[in-house]
Amino acid sequence: MKNIFLLIILLPAFVRSQSLAPYQPTAAEEKNAYQQAAHLDSIIRGKAYKTTVRPHWLPNGKSFWYKNYLKDSTVEFIMVDAVKGTKAPAFDHAKLAAALQQYDAKHLPVTDLIIEKNVLKFAIKEQWYDYKNGRCTSIPAPIIHNTPGAFRQIPRWAFHDDNTASDTSSPNKEWVTTIHNGNVFLKAGSSSDSVQLTTDGNTDQPYGALQWSPDSRYFVGYRIRPEKIKSIHHLLSSLPDQTRARLDTEEYAQPGDPFTSFEMFIFHPSDKKVTKVNTPLYDFLGKPYLRWRKDDPRYFTYEKADRGHQRFRIIEVDATNGNTRDLVDEQTKTFIYESRIFTHYLEATNEIIWSSEKDGWYHLYLIDALKGTIKNEITKGPYVVRDIDSVDEKKREIWFKASGMNAGEDPYNLHYYRISFDGTQLVSLTKENAQHNLSFSPDRTFYLDTWSRPDLPPVTTLHRTSDGKQIMELERADLQDYFATGIRLPEVFTAKARDGQTDIWGIVCRPRNYDSTRRYPVIENIYAGPQDAFVPKTFMSFSEMQSLAELGFIVVQIDGMGTANRSKAFHDVCWQNLADAGLPDRILWIKALAARYPYVDTTRVGLYGTSAGGQNAAGALLFHPEFYKAAVSACGCHDNRVDKQWWNEQWMGYPVGPHYAAQSNVTNAAKLKGKLLLIVGEADNNVPPESTYRVVDALIKANKDFDLLVVPGMGHSDGGPYGRMKKRDFFVKNLLGVMPPERN
Known part of the structure; x- marks a missing residue:
């Protein structure tokens, strides 16, 4: 029924658009378009004034x-x-x-x-x-004394401490530890005799990474099971002053590869007792970061994200006996976004501020660290806490950024707030319907707010922090010379997702001198990496999208389902499903754009992307060839088994299963329809070049026609200036049907 409704809505627009002649310039007209685009690129820079204020x-x-x-x-x-x-x-x-x-x-x-x-x-x-x-x-240079800040920036805690070096001396200097032949030895600081505390260690699986408690009564150590990270290789073909290629090798963990693991023990110097901690192996990305309780160093806590990203715990250890309890234990059937977990430990009150999506939105919770229970949800509602600016432990306030709280505006717009630990006294520091960026005075008495949107030039205002009241407007962007170039600001456009309810947001760039009586091909700038959202939300004085549009295209950028910064359900679409890339939402969005504007030609749609966007661009031709006709794919992570471990296991899960192969561009290469240009740098150490080469191999075996550009010496990139030139030529040839300018 939903699809029938969409057909009823879109069909009249499709018929109307088909009555317009396609935009198809002559070779001479397109050559002039290249010249005009290059001219715009050169004159547009520096034409927007007063866009930022740096105090x-x-x-x-x-x-x-x-x-x-x-x-x-x-x-x-x-x-x-x-x-x-x-x-x-x-x-x-x-x-x-x-x-x-x-x-x-x-x-x-x-x-x-x-x-x-x-x-x-x-x-x-x-x-x-x-x-x-x-x-x-x-x-001489004067000595500048700045007012000290009343608040400190709060970094996200690391779960892991990769430094495996050991503390040798206890804090009170009464004990000294050593590791010999993989085992732990202890001696009194004044003695020359050592006592061996372990006997089952060896050089292959040694004990190590020792850490003392602040009161010197205990130290923690690990039986370590090392795993060597496997290597990838790059053949650098075109080194200057050399007649031979060079093979470069580096460590690179891929999905499914094993990690060094750490088995935790407590050592008691007073009676030389060794206690195995009642906790599983710590087998993911390094050893844990320990936090000893300030008022009672008998206890310490550490954070553990299980491999597979479906469980996160804050574990408390009793150093007297090795017993443990979970202060926080979050589990999910999809994924927990590990790198966005926020924890802040309030030592004076034995509380923890912790972030979670347990209610379907990214929010903050206050934990009683003694009872191991949630005291209250600090933030609550259908919006997303995006970042923690600072925590005022004395006033029991949190300063944070969030998006989606303001009804009627782009749910990605960042706004700034402060709130009490108990979830009361929420204060909004930003009002306008725009993306905001705040800069505080050193003591936070005042702040500057610069706000804009892609379709709204920047304004900078000065405010009082205590109540957010505006003191004065400092600057409003001067775009007179900017608009004199004929450029127009991008349009912010929304359309419904595949569920018929959720708004999908994007932007549209048009040629300066487009003719609304002609139909223009569409090119999407795609990046569907689930780690973030990617459509610009601020004013852009220059963009490659606008430059590309000048050649005769409608250029768009969209955030489809499966990307971040919306609800948990919106994000979960990517789970073990990276091939989806939000493409069903993107297709509906472009069709809705064409329903609004008949000069948008949905029969000539291309897309380009880099890295995850390269995977998405190529995948569009494999999985949705009925809609997408041409793609430029740069350094794509085409097979999630070949790419980096931490990124791919976060979204595709662990262990590596058949779903990895099912969604691979390599596995599905024989499905290719349309025109494809692959670009790769031979020295890419982010996504190994063989990810692209395997696609090439599969396409050749399937007897498919495609283009390939390998850039000697280049790393992870869209191909650089030459690659971007080839991208433009590719779309001009395959979507406009015109030969690009001859450059030889």
Whole structure:
């Protein structure tokens, strides 16, 4: 029924669009389009002014200066009094230029400023000057004392500590440990005699990575089972001043490869007892990071994400007996996005702030670390916490970024908030329907907010942090010269996903001088890597998409289902399903675009992408040839068994099963229809080049026609300038039906 409804909606638009003649320029017209695109690329840069404000706060924390870049590379320096809400030229530009004698007033290369009690000090090329009474005097670099920040940035904790070095001396210096022939030895600091604590270690499976408790009563060690990481190879064919190729080899773990494992033990120096901790092997990406409890170092915790990414725990260990309990134990049937897990340990109150998607959205929880229970959900609702800016343990507040909280706007737009640990007193620091980027004063009394969208030029405002009140507007982007080039801002466009309910968001770039009475081919810039979302959300003064559009295309970028920053259900579409790439949603989105604009030609659709986007672009021709007709695939991870372990197991799961092969572009290469250009750099150490070569091998065996560009010496890339030129030529030839300009 849903498909019938879509057919009823789209069919009249399809009939209407077919009445328009296809846009198909002559060779001469297309040559001119190349020239116009190159001209736009050269003139558009530097035509957008006042798009950003980078504040340089003075030591008093109440004033700051910034530099505006204006027309013809001129500059101006502005001083802002944040308390009064006023701004003015930071100094008399003409007088300072006259004093310096070698610069004009509009091109002063000042890199730093200090203004105190009407005394101006400034730096040019790391040389400082003092300006008084119309004269400039060289001075030593001043010592700048900035106001200390009241908040600290909170990094995401690492689950793993890859450093396997051992602590040798206890914190109280009474004990010394050594490892000999793979076993642990202990001696008193004043003694020369050592006691052997283990006997089953050896050089192949040694004990090691010892770590003392803060009170020196215990230390933790591991029986280590090393696994050598296998290698990949690159043949560098075109080295300068050499007549032979060079073989480079490096370690590279692929899905299914084993990892070094760590079996945890507690050592008791007082009675020389060794206790095996009641916990499974730590067998994923290194040894655990230990946190000893501050008020009772009998206990420590560590975090464990199981291989396969379906279980995450915070485990507490009792060092007296090796018993454990789970303070947090999250399990899922799909995946837990390990690298986005946030934990913050509140030592003074024995609490933990922890992030989870357990309710279907990425939110924060407050954990009682003594009871091992959730005290409360801190954030809640159909929105996504995107990042933690800082935690104020004294005020019990969290400062964070989120998207999707504001109804009626793009759910990807970043907004800034603060909230109490108990989930009350939520304060929004950003209001406008846009993507926001905040910059705080050193003591966080004030902040600057720069907000924009792809279809909305940037505005920068100054605010008071206590209540978010706007003090003043600092700058609004000046785009007069920018628009004089004839360029138009991208359109933000939405359409329904395959479920008929979820909004899919993307942007549209058109040629400057398109003719709405002609039908233009569509090219999608695709990247469906599940680790993030990728459609730009801020103003772009220049983009390759717009440059490509100038050749006679409608160029789009879309975030389909299976990408991040939406609900858990939206993200789960990618689970063991990377070949999907949100392509069903993307197809519906482009069809909806054509229903709105008849000049969008859905019979001539191509796409291009790099890395995961390269996998997606080639896969579109294999799995959806009824819609996509041409693809440029650069350094694609075409077979998820060949690519890096951590990325692919995160989304495709562990162990490696038949689903890996079923979705491989190599396995499915014989299904190719349409036109395909493969690009690969021979020195790619991100996605091994053999990922592309295996596709080439399979295509040759299937007697398929395709194009291949191998770039000597190039790493993980879209092919560089030459590859981008070949990409344009490929689409011009295969979607417009015109031969590109002759360059020989």
